[in-house]
Amino acid sequence: MARSSPSPVRRLLWIALAALVVGLSVGGLLLSGYLIQLDQEIRNRFAGSRWALPAQVYAAAQDLYPGRRLKAASLGHELDRLGYRRTETLSGPGTYVAGKERVDIQIRAFEFWDGPQPEYKIAVKLDEGGIAEIHDLEADAPRDIVRLDPMLIGSIYPQSQTEDRVLVRLDEVPELLRKGLVAVEDRGFYEHFGISIRGILRAAFANMRAGKVVQGASTITQQLVKNFFLTSKRDFKRKAKEVLMALLLEAHYTKDEILEAYLNEIHLGQDGDRAVHGFGLGSRYYFNKPVSELRTHEIALMVGVAKGTSYYNPRRNPERAKTRRDLVLKKFFEEDLITEEEYTAAVAEPLGVVGGSGGSVERYPAFVDLVRRQLKGQYQDDDLTNEGLRIFTTLDPTTQEALERNLSAGIERLEKNRKLKAGTLQTAGVVTSVDGGEVLAIVGGREFRYAGFNRALDSRRSIGSLAKPFVYLAALASQPDRFNLHTIIDDEPIEMKLPNKQVWAPQNYDKKLHGPQPLYMALAQSYNLPTVRAGLEVGAAQVIKTMQAAGYSGQAQPVPSVFLGAVDIAPLEVAQMYGTLAAGGYQSRLSSIRSVTTKEGTPLDRFPIKVRQTLPEGPTYLINWALTKVVQIGTARAALSAVPPGSMLAGKTGTTDDLRDSWFAGFGADRVAVVWMGRDDYKPMGFTGSSGALVLWTSLMKDLEVRGLDMIPPGDVEDQLTDTFTGLRADQGCQSTILLPYLRGRAPVEFAPCATAAVHTPLDWLREIFE
Amino acid sequence: MTLRLGALVMLAALLGACASSTGTRESTWPNSPRSGDAGTTPAPSTPTAPATPEPPVPIEPVKPVAPDSPKTAEAISGQAVVSLMRKAADARSQGQLDLAASQLERAQRIEPRNYFVWSALAKVYLDQQQYDQAISVAGKSNSLARGNPYVEIENWKTIAKAMEARGDSIGALNAQGRVEEIERALGGG
Numbered sequence: 001m002a003r004s005s006p007s008p009v010r011r012l013l014w015i016a017l018a019a020l021v022v023g024l025s026v027g028g029l030l031l032s033g034y035l036i037q038l039d040q041e042i043r044n045r046f047a048g049s050r051w052a053l054p055a056q057v058y059a060a061a062q063d064l065y066p067g068r069r070l071k072a073a074s075l076g077h078e079l080d081r082l083g084y085r086r087t088e089t090l091s092g093p094g095t096y097v098a099g100k101e102r103v104d105i106q107i108r109a110f111e112f113w114d115g116p117q118p119e120y121k122i123a124v125k126l127d128e129g130g131i132a133e134i135h136d137l138e139a140d141a142p143r144d145i146v147r148l149d150p151m152l153i154g155s156i157y158p159q160s161q162t163e164d165r166v167l168v169r170l171d172e173v174p175e176l177l178r179k180g181l182v183a184v185e186d187r188g189f190y191e192h193f194g195i196s197i198r199g200i201l202r203a204a205f206a207n208m209r210a211g212k213v214v215q216g217a218s219t220i221t222q223q224l225v226k227n228f229f230l231t232s233k234r235d236f237k238r239k240a241k242e243v244l245m246a247l248l249l250e251a252h253y254t255k256d257e258i259l260e261a262y263l264n265e266i267h268l269g270q271d272g273d274r275a276v277h278g279f280g281l282g283s284r285y286y287f288n289k290p291v292s293e294l295r296t297h298e299i300a301l302m303v304g305v306a307k308g309t310s311y312y313n314p315r316r317n318p319e320r321a322k323t324r325r326d327l328v329l330k331k332f333f334e335e336d337l338i339t340e341e342e343y344t345a346a347v348a349e350p351l352g353v354v355g356g357s358g359g360s361v362e363r364y365p366a367f368v369d370l371v372r373r374q375l376k377g378q379y380q381d382d383d384l385t386n387e388g389l390r391i392f393t394t395l396d397p398t399t400q401e402a403l404e405r406n407l408s409a410g411i412e413r414l415e416k417n418r419k420l421k422a423g424t425l426q427t428a429g430v431v432t433s434v435d436g437g438e439v440l441a442i443v444g445g446r447e448f449r450y451a452g453f454n455r456a457l458d459s460r461r462s463i464g465s466l467a468k469p470f471v472y473l474a475a476l477a478s479q480p481d482r483f484n485l486h487t488i489i490d491d492e493p494i495e496m497k498l499p500n501k502q503v504w505a506p507q508n509y510d511k512k513l514h515g516p517q518p519l520y521m522a523l524a525q526s527y528n529l530p531t532v533r534a535g536l537e538v539g540a541a542q543v544i545k546t547m548q549a550a551g552y553s554g555q556a557q558p559v560p561s562v563f564l565g566a567v568d569i570a571p572l573e574v575a576q577m578y579g580t581l582a583a584g585g586y587q588s589r590l591s592s593i594r595s596v597t598t599k600e601g602t603p604l605d606r607f608p609i610k611v612r613q614t615l616p617e618g619p620t621y622l623i624n625w626a627l628t629k630v631v632q633i634g635t636a637r638a639a640l641s642a643v644p645p646g647s648m649l650a651g652k653t654g655t656t657d658d659l660r661d662s663w664f665a666g667f668g669a670d671r672v673a674v675v676w677m678g679r680d681d682y683k684p685m686g687f688t689g690s691s692g693a694l695v696l697w698t699s700l701m702k703d704l705e706v707r708g709l710d711m712i713p714p715g716d717v718e719d720q721l722t723d724t725f726t727g728l729r730a731d732q733g734c735q736s737t738i739l740l741p742y743l744r745g746r747a748p749v750e751f752a753p754c755a756t757a758a759v760h761t762p763l764d765w766l767r768e769i770f771e
Numbered sequence: 772m773t774l775r776l777g778a779l780v781m782l783a784a785l786l787g788a789c790a791s792s793t794g795t796r797e798s799t800w801p802n803s804p805r806s807g808d809a810g811t812t813p814a815p816s817t818p819t820a821p822a823t824p825e826p827p828v829p830i831e832p833v834k835p836v837a838p839d840s841p842k843t844a845e846a847i848s849g850q851a852v853v854s855l856m857r858k859a860a861d862a863r864s865q866g867q868l869d870l871a872a873s874q875l876e877r878a879q880r881i882e883p884r885n886y887f888v889w890s891a892l893a894k895v896y897l898d899q900q901q902y903d904q905a906i907s908v909a910g911k912s913n914s915l916a917r918g919n920p921y922v923e924i925e926n927w928k929t930i931a932k933a934m935e936a937r938g939d940s941i942g943a944l945n946a947q948g949r950v951e952e953i954e955r956a957l958g959g960g
Contacts, residue, residue, distance in 0.1 A: 063851070063877065063880075063881065065849070065850070065851030065881065066849070066850055066851065067849040067850070067851065068851075068881075113873070114869075114870050114873050114874070115870075144850045144851050144853070144854035144855075145851040145854055145855065433880070433883065434883060435879065435883040435884060435911075436876070436879060436880065436883065438880075583911075584914055586907070586910070586911045586914065594873075594876075595873070603869070606869055606872070606873065608872055608873075608876065608904075609876050609879065609892070609908075610904060610907075611904070611907045611908050611910075611911050612903075612907050613907060613910055613911075617914055669883075669884070670883050710884070712917055714914055714917070715917070715918065
């Protein structure tokens with residue numbers, strides 16, 4: 001057969017074949033390129049840190065030690081707040097057994113900034129005085145001091161990205177959660193290679209019948225890919241990409257790695273504008289405890305909620321959530337993950353979600369706000385929001401709760417008493433430690449659970465009479481020859497022409513004149529006119545300097561109205577100023593942070609106690625003594641009820657023009673507290689410092705069981721019995737005397753006429769006549 | 772007797788007239804509720820805190836030594852603070868200064884006015900070469916110690932070393948003078 005040339009048909013076939021081969025090769029090449037790109041993307045994401053981790057903010061860890069004043073009930077409350085579970089016998093970390101005089105606690109292990117603390121089993125024995133003894137149940141030995149793990153109070157995440165999470169390792173997660181999640185979400189997880197053919201076919205059939213995508217067939221791997229790399233758009237192209245990536249992910253990583261990532265990625269709820277991701281944060285958000293301590297019904301709820309965080313929101317739709325949870329429990333039982341008894345018991349449990357309907361992990365927004373601001377200067381924003389730093393703060397939850405309770409209940413009560421419309425008044429408050437300057441509690445407004453205008457930090461208002469101690473302190477310190485606590489100052493009208501040609505004629509609050517006053521009494525009764533007179537003698541500049549030495553950061557104009565507190569200062573800064581007084585002139589800058597570590601626990605920064613003497617010790621002691629008189633005999637007598645008889649507190653009321661601001665700032669031996677009350681619109685609200693803020697302050701201090709002052713004069717101060725009539729030295733011969741502190745060497749030397757030690761005074765002559 | 776009583780009444784009347792000579796204005800002074808102050812005012816020199824059992828001792832201008840002043844932290848501290856101070860001392864001797872400081876701060880939070888704790892903290896600051904803090908914190912300890920020579924001598928030593936290291940030799944000399952002064956007083960007393 002002769003070779004014939006190919007027929008045209010055949011030639012066409014050849015060309016088509018060649019084109020197909022080339023086409024396939026090119027397509028394959030392109031696909032390979034695409035796969036390599038996807039592969040790179042996956043590996044990049046999985047290699048380093050997979051998530052931007054917001055910094056975690058912790059409250060101060062509570063120390064338990066013999067001698068600590070703590071009632072069994074308070075200890076129980078403390079443990080409840082930390083998410084410890086009360087049980088019949090200790091059954092794992094985070095459980096406790098409460099008796100009347102003994103509380104057994106299995107303390108969780110925790111990575112503190114100064115090293116890891118292992119898990120402990122202790123018995124705390126209590127009596128009327130507080131903790132009597134702490135016994136280590138495992139070592140069978142007494143312990144001097146034990147630290148509870150600190151409470152997670154919030155996190156610092158950026159405004160733009162609102163995902164928040166607390167990472168967990170797979171080995172921290174209860175087995176039931178791992179297995180249960182797989183059983184509910186992707187039964188074939190351990191068998192498939194990223195996608196489930198059966199599932200795809202089933203979904204494809206459903207989608208074809210509907211004519212659009214109505215059902216997904218996502219494996220856990222696919223869901224992870226979807227959340228990690230893809231948008232939520234549902235089309236076939238994206239689906240194809242998802243399948244390819246799932247296959248690649250499975251090729252590179254083990255099932256455990258994928259499951260761990262999924263546990264941390266999964267969306268479990270919405271807390272305002274913050275998205276709660278992962279079971280680590282989820283268990284905190286819903287149950288206020290670490291994931292390792294989750295119980296059967298709690299695990300089931302979270303696994304159930306994952307199907308639809310809004311629809312099954314246990315706080316908003318508790319019944320729906322419970323139905324879903326019970327269904328999940330049934331599944332657990334059917335899959336032999338739990339026994340029948342466990343199933344029955346779990347179904348009988350309530351949802352057990354903490355925090356009521358508006359529950360939130362961010363419990364103390366005003367405080368976390370302060371922490372964020374303090375960190376601002378030290379860390380880049382990215383470090384705070386991405387690196388999972390652990391920030392150990394000074395917040396004392398007990399003090400914080402007392403402040404919240406007393407301020408919010410207090411203004412409600414005051415509103416009711418005065419028949420004001422509910423919500424008229426606003427308030428803010430700060431509690432700090434005296435020596436060390438730690439901020440223990442902050443309330444930024446009556447709605448203290450919601451981040452909003454933080455009045456404690458940002459509401460700068462006239463401080464009124466809170467300025468007076470600094471006027472007199474300036475006088476005592478700068479003119480010790482002229483001023484002592486008994487220096488008589490006239491309570492007489494003053495008129496001054498101001499530079500702007502206006503006449504300034506201050507009056508006393510009661511519009512009355514009270515005669516010449518000894519300095520301490522003028523302060524105790526908060527008379528304006530003597531204060532202005534003393535202020536004019538030392539000068540406004542000196543007074544402002546004294547305020548700045550105490551901690552005022554502003555630059556007020558040196559005008560006489562400063563003496564009466566025409567200076568706008570925020571409550572936190574007032575706490576700084578009074579804190580310096582309380583610490584005897586040794587200032588510690590207020591701090592809300594103790595230390596910062598990396599997420600692995602490596603220390604990054606410590607914020608040690610810093611002390612600097614900014615006010616002279618002697619004059620500061622004299623002013624503090626006078627401030628105790630404010631409480632004993634002056635405008636703040638109501639405060640005395642906060643402490644047992646015989647104990648002393650010091651403080652000052654503040655009231656501004658037309659009753660726009662009501663202040664009280666004061667301290668005991670270890671706590672400084674500042675309370676402000678007023679209206680946001682600056683309108684008068686009808687309360688003085690005494691009738692408003694002082695009422696809240698007093699109930700707060702009572703609640704805190706604040707210790708009375710130990711008024712021990714420093715070396716450069718001496719006490720001297722003084723005749724109240726003449727201000728001269730007195731002895732038992734005088735009827736009206738007062739033991740007054742003076743700067744050493746400045747006490748009156750001359751005896752008062754009434755003194756038996758006095759000789760040859762005109763009054764002695766008078767006395768002799770009658771004798 | 773009656774004469775004397777009469778004299779007092781007259782005296783009071785005289786003084787009363789003096790006091791009200793400012794006119795008819797309302798006065799809370801001296802006709803105030805505090806006429807019994809001498810009796811009711813708790814004398815500021817009476818310490819109420821168990822942490823400071825010794826009576827205050829004037830430290831200037833002459834420094835009498837109070838032989839009954841507590842000599843060691845154990846004498847005034849609870850067992851938790853003693854335990855933390857020991858841990859801090861161990862950490863300090865091993866050069867773990869941050870750890871030492873954080874233990875002392877923990878102790879300070881438990882007993883905020885324990886001058887032994889502040890004194891130990893000053894030494895850690897000295898080791899950390901934070902001389903200003905060492906001086907301030909030692910000063911704070913002195914202020915709380917209210918004349919306890921055993922604490923003050925340690926604090927003045929710290930201050931002297933910190934001043935020396937800071938290059939303030941006059942200040943260091945003065946501080947050293949205080950050390951020697953207390954030493955003499957202790958030796959003689």
